[in-house]
Amino acid sequence: MMDLIDRLRAAVGAANVLTGDDMAPHLVDWRGRYRGAARCVVRPGGVAEVAAIVRACAAAGAPIVPQGGNTGLCGAATPDAGGDAVVLILARMNRVRSIDPENNTLTAEAGCVLATLRQAAADAGRLFPLSLAAEGSAQLGGNLSTNAGGVQVLRYGNTRELTLGLEVVLPSGEVWDGLRGLRKDNTGYDLKQLFIGAEGTLGIITAATMKLFPRPTAVATAWVAVASPRAAVGLLAALQDGFGPLLTACEVVSDVALGFVLRHIPGAARPLAASPWYVLVELSSGGDDAELRARLETFLARVLEAEQGSDAVLAQSEAQARALWALRENISEAQKIEGISIKHDVSLPISRLPVFLEQADAALAAAFPGLRVVAFGHVGDGNLHYNLSMPEAGDNAAFVAAQPAVNRIVHDLVHAHGGSISAEHGIGQLKREELLRYKSPLEMELMRAVKRALDPQGLMNPGKVL
Amino acid sequence: MMDLIDRLRAAVGAANVLTGDDMAPHLVDWRGRYRGAARCVVRPGGVAEVAAIVRACAAAGAPIVPQGGNTGLCGAATPDAGGDAVVLILARMNRVRSIDPENNTLTAEAGCVLATLRQAAADAGRLFPLSLAAEGSAQLGGNLSTNAGGVQVLRYGNTRELTLGLEVVLPSGEVWDGLRGLRKDNTGYDLKQLFIGAEGTLGIITAATMKLFPRPTAVATAWVAVASPRAAVGLLAALQDGFGPLLTACEVVSDVALGFVLRHIPGAARPLAASPWYVLVELSSGGDDAELRARLETFLARVLEAEQGSDAVLAQSEAQARALWALRENISEAQKIEGISIKHDVSLPISRLPVFLEQADAALAAAFPGLRVVAFGHVGDGNLHYNLSMPEAGDNAAFVAAQPAVNRIVHDLVHAHGGSISAEHGIGQLKREELLRYKSPLEMELMRAVKRALDPQGLMNPGKVL
Numbered sequence: 001m002m003d004l005i006d007r008l009r010a011a012v013g014a015a016n017v018l019t020g021d022d023m024a025p026h027l028v029d030w031r032g033r034y035r036g037a038a039r040c041v042v043r044p045g046g047v048a049e050v051a052a053i054v055r056a057c058a059a060a061g062a063p064i065v066p067q068g069g070n071t072g073l074c075g076a077a078t079p080d081a082g083g084d085a086v087v088l089i090l091a092r093m094n095r096v097r098s099i100d101p102e103n104n105t106l107t108a109e110a111g112c113v114l115a116t117l118r119q120a121a122a123d124a125g126r127l128f129p130l131s132l133a134a135e136g137s138a139q140l141g142g143n144l145s146t147n148a149g150g151v152q153v154l155r156y157g158n159t160r161e162l163t164l165g166l167e168v169v170l171p172s173g174e175v176w177d178g179l180r181g182l183r184k185d186n187t188g189y190d191l192k193q194l195f196i197g198a199e200g201t202l203g204i205i206t207a208a209t210m211k212l213f214p215r216p217t218a219v220a221t222a223w224v225a226v227a228s229p230r231a232a233v234g235l236l237a238a239l240q241d242g243f244g245p246l247l248t249a250c251e252v253v254s255d256v257a258l259g260f261v262l263r264h265i266p267g268a269a270r271p272l273a274a275s276p277w278y279v280l281v282e283l284s285s286g287g288d289d290a291e292l293r294a295r296l297e298t299f300l301a302r303v304l305e306a307e308q309g310s311d312a313v314l315a316q317s318e319a320q321a322r323a324l325w326a327l328r329e330n331i332s333e334a335q336k337i338e339g340i341s342i343k344h345d346v347s348l349p350i351s352r353l354p355v356f357l358e359q360a361d362a363a364l365a366a367a368f369p370g371l372r373v374v375a376f377g378h379v380g381d382g383n384l385h386y387n388l389s390m391p392e393a394g395d396n397a398a399f400v401a402a403q404p405a406v407n408r409i410v411h412d413l414v415h416a417h418g419g420s421i422s423a424e425h426g427i428g429q430l431k432r433e434e435l436l437r438y439k440s441p442l443e444m445e446l447m448r449a450v451k452r453a454l455d456p457q458g459l460m461n462p463g464k465v466l
Numbered sequence: 467m468m469d470l471i472d473r474l475r476a477a478v479g480a481a482n483v484l485t486g487d488d489m490a491p492h493l494v495d496w497r498g499r500y501r502g503a504a505r506c507v508v509r510p511g512g513v514a515e516v517a518a519i520v521r522a523c524a525a526a527g528a529p530i531v532p533q534g535g536n537t538g539l540c541g542a543a544t545p546d547a548g549g550d551a552v553v554l555i556l557a558r559m560n561r562v563r564s565i566d567p568e569n570n571t572l573t574a575e576a577g578c579v580l581a582t583l584r585q586a587a588a589d590a591g592r593l594f595p596l597s598l599a600a601e602g603s604a605q606l607g608g609n610l611s612t613n614a615g616g617v618q619v620l621r622y623g624n625t626r627e628l629t630l631g632l633e634v635v636l637p638s639g640e641v642w643d644g645l646r647g648l649r650k651d652n653t654g655y656d657l658k659q660l661f662i663g664a665e666g667t668l669g670i671i672t673a674a675t676m677k678l679f680p681r682p683t684a685v686a687t688a689w690v691a692v693a694s695p696r697a698a699v700g701l702l703a704a705l706q707d708g709f710g711p712l713l714t715a716c717e718v719v720s721d722v723a724l725g726f727v728l729r730h731i732p733g734a735a736r737p738l739a740a741s742p743w744y745v746l747v748e749l750s751s752g753g754d755d756a757e758l759r760a761r762l763e764t765f766l767a768r769v770l771e772a773e774q775g776s777d778a779v780l781a782q783s784e785a786q787a788r789a790l791w792a793l794r795e796n797i798s799e800a801q802k803i804e805g806i807s808i809k810h811d812v813s814l815p816i817s818r819l820p821v822f823l824e825q826a827d828a829a830l831a832a833a834f835p836g837l838r839v840v841a842f843g844h845v846g847d848g849n850l851h852y853n854l855s856m857p858e859a860g861d862n863a864a865f866v867a868a869q870p871a872v873n874r875i876v877h878d879l880v881h882a883h884g885g886s887i888s889a890e891h892g893i894g895q896l897k898r899e900e901l902l903r904y905k906s907p908l909e910m911e912l913m914r915a916v917k918r919a920l921d922p923q924g925l926m927n928p929g930k931v932l
Contacts, residue, residue, distance in 0.1 A: 023727040102817035183847040185886035193659035244752040245711030351568035380647040420651035453919035
């Protein structure tokens, strides 16, 4: 009987089974926080090869860890230290299978890089709206498996809402063809929902049919200085009342977060005098560009008059709009340069965001004097990235060691306000224990029942989520 | 040991356990197509009572059939003829638990009537967008369990996309509190997706947290005469390009369908000279009403100039808009008066709608000379109601007896074009056998695995869907 690696070589070709040092880039996550070991890394070239890999692993009892662009933040794509896992990477499955502009759909393989899909849609005169900082490396399969969010959720929804159909290799090695391009389909259980956001624990997503949209012809972008998170939430409500679905993005940035960008990102410049908080607003429509900008200008004049904001700048060109967006999108990079931090990716009912921030800031300041809070995120979705560090590198090491105590303060408050401890990054390895703390035993048992029903051998990405 | 009916009386009070003739309205579906029998009908007043009922039924091995407003079209809420089922009606659970206007959420019990929820949202200055012909009777729980569609899916999504959280009594009698008001929450499997659209086969939905939206301040409504389904699809694309998310509804109506309304609905009047097809367009925004109407007027002038449509009328008042909508919404009622018909609720990739209609019309005309096709629906969602009858009542009886042959023509074509045999009405009893024909054995087995995992005793609405 062939051993597993021989069977895998037979399935995908010897060149596509990596062992030894060749595996290195696939055994560590992007943040360098998780390191694992594996039997081998396999690179299938098509769905039949994925199915053959899964069957071989199932026969050998080998765990399978699927990996996309390896840009995740929770260690979901990194194998554990055991060394018996097979890491399955989808990068060779990078074909756009079809685009149907009239139906506004695109069908693509899981290994397609997000930016490529955005370009393919643009080439067909359409918009593929999923957009996030890592889009130059992140792959569709990973975005589906983590139900990625990004900056335009307010208008277009999370990855889940963008998905019409999936092709999945099940833990049995069978291929479920659920690729459909339908806006409405009520024929039984909506099985694709199981695999979206499951972080590879229920099967391997190999392709998907995604929604496309008309390309906006008008975009208006502004940066508004506001006094507080409460003012930011008030501005959001006014924007939603005034512009409804034309509001594409509404991002909040604290002055501390902006400060990191100004310090570390070449070319970054302050768009307005300093203020405790800022809101980045984007409208888009299928109408006239100048008219949309004029409407936003009128709106902002009223905002300043009503003292809902202290100052505002409206981008007058695409370059200016890009510069404003760069201030927002470079926060994570700037924070990485600034040094290690404790990160949280939380969501709250939007009505609770201000009180959560007041209470969390106060509780943390009391427990960790001098602490710096870097808060920013998608206020329109109630989603905050709430990152914490000490000003001095020396103090920071001890602070990071205190992560459990820090998490307790932040996550207990999130939970008390009906929020989520993982808004868009998922659970992976990072938050598996935290999950147990905040989910009811009944909900955990429901999840386990689903896991057992679909993956009775427990070989799909073990140790992640559950 | 008490018998089941005594236990149920103890749980909900004797007045809320109906037997004998009192059960009659709950043992037949709205179309009068399915008639069943039951042990009793119970009317719980709260989630604890629902849990007690489910526990009692589970202990007795009695099947449970949940029933909302009993407006479904597929017999999902009607018990079978066996007579051992307990019908559980949610009408007493009709409380709006909370509204959070700042978070744009509403939490309500499953027995709330849709129209009541729309009014409650309006009273809070918000829009609850789920709207359908039966909204005066349909209940939230039924709409969730069938993932109801309606006339504004194009803009706001199906019921599934409107749902942020659920409370569910599981087949074990345990209560899963999944009520959350979050736009983003990636903490493990998204369990609510299992229960939405499951037609009561996995548990009883007792409450939900639903999205609200700003109320549009401007609405523009028009009725456009077009030559063909292909022209209707072209008009849809032009509307999406021009208005993006301001396009709230795009409905298609054939002249035959309009003819039924004109014949049977008092006050109905032809808005334009006769044309083979019409498109009902609705735009809405948070801006100025006159301006939106003017934009639509300009757009329609271009449509007529380009001969994408032959004539158009723009509603000049809310009353005129309502009159146009009434033409669309009364089609089902008019068809009911006209006489029995074979109904189909199908969806297709929008790009395939025209060719499907050509092929289906031709195949049916060949097989059933003289047949009348009443086609209308949500062209923006690719969703057609495709209803068939003979002109003479005498011929119609024989025609309806030929339903299997008719379904084969229609559904085979739907399937060949990648469509769905149930776009928004669900499966229930009506399409259970059809489902087996078009779903792969693997997909059916996946559904059964989910069913077994959640409802191992098989007591939740047996004989529906699966």
